[in-house]
Amino acid sequence: MAAIEIRNAVKIYQDQQRKRDLLALDTVNLTVEKNDFLCLLGPSGCGKSTLLNMIAGFESVSSGEILVDGKPVTGPGADRGMVFQQPTLMPWLTVWENIAFHLKLRGVHKAARREEAQLYIDMVGLTGFENHYPNELSGGMASRVGIARALLLNPAVILMDEPFAALDAQTRMDMQEELVAIWQKHQGTVVFVTHSVEEALVLGTKIAVMSCRPGRLGELIPLDLPYPRDITEAAFNDRKRHILARFKAEADKARKSAAA
Template sequence: MSQASNTSMISIQGISKQYGDFHALQHVNLEIAKGEFVVLLGASGCGKSTLLNLVTGFDRSTAGRIVVNDREVTKVDPHCGMVFQQYALFPWLTVLDNVAFGLKMKGVSRAERHNVAQRFIEMVGLKGFEHKYPNTLSGGMRQRVSIARVLANDPDVILLDEPFAALDAMTRQVLQDELLQIYEKSKKTIIFITHSIDEALLLSTRMIIMSARPGRVVTDIRNDLPMPRNADVQLSPRYNELKSQIWGTVQSEVMRSLQATSH
């Protein structure tokens, strides 16, 4: 696993977010070092996606500030690349042109952007599919295109909002392995949202558990499981110890969330 440097890539300082009387986030403080793979866990509605939207600049906080690579986020930040659960691809463009789209918007020449796109298409295992259209691809392949497009734009930070949730278990496992390999090659700083404790343990260098609404950081766990994280790791005592610790915290927050909505 790549070792993160001590340089802070993302600084989340006293962030709160309200929508009218609805409190989504409350005084969230989080420092994420360059090269970390941070997974956000928590009950539905705890503000995980809201926090990612604030980091990218899709939304503005009610209080606090966010700094990405020494730049305060005040609008949509091109230095953050987002991969959504749904495949946000242009159906009229080929795989190659979808991956190259951001570079085209930056004015990169056709030859250069296609060279860059080709490199990342191969990195996500889609060589030979460059001239296919999204509607001819499986869900897992479309998500690989989405990841390749983000990588081609060379952002400082990659944000993934439950990117594998809609996939079958086998495809999900394959893409988890590929994402870890991409992380090793790219050395990018990653924030990844999931509801799966197993997915968090397999992917992360660090896990942040958020409280029931309004969302706050309740537990910050360093993932010290050895690599490679295969089936053997999942049978280890340390894996089960971490899983039990996380489940205990998440379960109590889910119960708090259910109790809050029932009143």
């Protein structure tokens, strides 16, 4: 059974001010297999984050359906963990307390919470920073806390909405490498939103290339490149040129449509 099935998913927003409907996603069909690392790639405004939020259950489909592990998505659930663009850490809690916060809500004893959190602190490379507060962390370290918090939920699917977008180039590359190592160790299914072609090629086992709005699935590209990926390799850059050419064709099409 597939981890995620998206069947004829349509999302329409109502523009109350202009008294019209806005078609954000148009008949998206996509299957994500278990243990896939799928990157949703496309230009700004193409509906990548909207699709991710629909998988998460934060937004509903206007028509069609989305299934996770064979069950229709009707709202958020423990089978899906979310990592946002900003880690949204609670500033009054330490690293380990932020990571284990949902265990506290479930009434788990402090010692057990601390022990469970340590497993994921070690996994994401934050050993030694357990008792630091968010204002004492770098951007990359805060991102690690967000990833560890999602992993501790032990979800079947982890959804990531451009979690490295605000990081500097070197930290971003380091975090990409860390994330691949964590995913290989964790053996879960990841759906990762990005508008960076290079990031998608560094991370993904597959890339779903989205069209300009209304968002449609333009192409699903499987990647058989070994990890860690070498961005100077010919095979890597062949795929990069292919995707960039597709983006340019989409942009030209959108401009012509707007002019007409």
